[in-house]
Amino acid sequence: MVELQPIHEVPESFIKRWIFSGDHKVIAKQFLWAGLLFLAFGGTLAMMIRWQWAYPGEKVPVLGDLFLSAQGGVVTPSTYATLFTTHGLIMVFWAITPLLIGAFGNLVIPLMIGARDMAFPWLNMASFWVFFLSQLMVIASFLVELGGAAAGWTTYPPLSTNVGTPGYGQSIMVAALFVTGIATIMGALNYITTIIRFRAPGMTYMRMPLTIWAMFLTSILNALFVPVLGSAGLLLLFDRTFGTSFFIAGAAGVQGQGDPIVFQHLFWIFGHPEVYILILPAWGIVGDLVSFFTRKPHYWYKGSVFAMIAVTVVSAVVYGHHMYVTGMNPLLSHTFMLLTLIISIPAEVLFLNWLHTMWKGSMQLTTPMLFALGTIFVFGLGGLTGIVLGTISTDIYLHDTMWVVGHFHFTMASASFLAIFAGTYFWFPKMYGRMMDEKLGRLHFAFSLIFITLLFGGQLAAGYGGHQRRLFDPYQYTFLEHLLPLNRAVSHAAFALAFGQIFFVINFFKSLVSGKEAGDNPWNVGTLEWTISSPPPMHNFDVIPTVRRGPHEFANPDVKEALGRDFLYQDEEMPENVEEPQGALAQLA
């Protein structure tokens, strides 16, 4: 076989090796750090929102003196609007996206498919630095005249036009969205090309780990739908800076009317695929981890793959369920309802496959596995609460309440959040060559799962009680006064959740410096990234491996007898006297 992938010399200068590097593993770490920083940033903003709901109008402890000293440490209405807007945007675009897609995508795609690097290393580097630029723009948006972005994460006009948010902060934020979108598209086309063109010999599509499938499908969605947000953002920027009137209507619209609803269409054409963009990588990681840590082949691997493909396709045609209350034609809204409820079928297939994989497996409750189980749990809760939102008759009552907030925080926030940590604990050894501490990890998991459930469960309850989202001081309304004790308790759950993250921070830095040496394969897993040293050399594979089987080859008794271990590497030759079984099910027999 002809070697098709080059081995580049390791650059000697520090800057070329570690800062402006084309090495996918370095870029993954850059995304990891940048994403974790902004995760903490977005979390801090959330704490201030929760404080306002628990103790409206009182001085915010610690954070108030740090960030709000000019206004006496109190959250004012305009600050509050900026808080919930930027919290949402930062978490979606500058925390979850870079972590799940930027960090893990970059790290695992070449390693798991047996490639030496991404298809376009230079583009990969540019993707990170464009993303970094957009992060700087986000920070800048807080510092300009007339305050930061304040139109909600959905950036709906007319709030997001100059009428609703006259400050430069909103314009900079919309521009930052456009810029980070470009970074995402660069990444997506790199991922797609890499997965199509750089799979090692024998790595057929149906032998790819589920994580890779998920990254592949996510990238396709990214490449197709992030540009739609780009178009919406661009036209909104034209409205804000050049005085055009795409989305300006009513008294503010001179010489004819624009249409704010068009923005909602564009936003959700992007926005609904976006929630699957955020959850697909989490599903992929969970799908692999449940198999790895129950020491069983993934149940009905092909079913999981086709379920993810089905979700990807259907996710493009359900966006209207975000807009039931915009006066949509009932025929249209019923179509969207049907499609929305249909999407729960492939999601169920995935869910049952995970449960079936775990069924009667020898479960190893390591930290990554715990986080994967947590992901399954919160995603289940989120999925169930979504059914009533997909149904028109119930959605009309629950629309714009905290129920919606609780629902999407369970699905795309909590599930992605826990999957991010599952991935971090799992691949940290491969990234840095050291294990993370299990005890601290479990403590982190316990805090995370318990309080995340209480936090967003409490939001569901408040929403069911009629608490609209984005209220500055809900208790101004007599019918919501009785929710103060609930919200206060939920806020304390949020503070406990934030406190629990300290264990992760300690663990992360402690393990970086003095973690146990990981060795090549600390988890006894057979995918390609564990066949090489941790951390891998810059060219990953000395010899491009030849793949012989799928990613979840566990529990073959003949292999156990021949090799003394319960798994096979994907590129390993079958030991003598062991027959290659036909398909994963045959191994279970």
Added chain:
Amino acid sequence: MSLAADIGPMGKVIKYAPNERRDWNAFLGMVIFLGSWIMLFGGIFLTYGALRARAEIWPPLDMPPLPLDFPAMNTLVIVLSSASLQIGLNGVKAGKTHLLQWGLPVTTVLGTLFIVLQSVVWFDLWQEGLQFTSGPYASVFYAITTFHAAHVLIGLGALLWLSIQSWRGMYTPARYLSIRLWAMYWHFVGIIWGFIFLTVYVL
């Protein structure tokens, strides 16, 4: 560091991937990029369609109608420019490098002519009172045409650079990847212009 020492007896290590393979990768990347960009323009056209569908009269009575003559000429210009670029590309493929060396500058000139004619259209309409702030009709017209023109300008920058490179003899029948990719981009921008001409000017 010396690679051979670290990697051992492989004998197959290469410093660069074969050209053919790299060309294929780049081609695929470009296809995905253009797919993305179709969605970007698609979003803008969708907005145009939605605004126009809800307008009672289009164009509004107090607004100057869009001209047809210059845009029609521009359509011809952009078709010719795409043709000249394709002739150049086919030329370099067949080893007739002089076709490329003339095709690229001709395309650049035609592209520049496109921008000039488009500027005349903008200038006239602006004088007649069609400005950014004149409502959705003007918004659609200016947003779509300027955003498209920005893509033409980027293409022109690239074409200028490619022209210089071609006269330096950088492109051979074996190595002309950037010509191929920029030709794809240029054709794409031309097709988008076709849509603009049809939907914004003619209809």
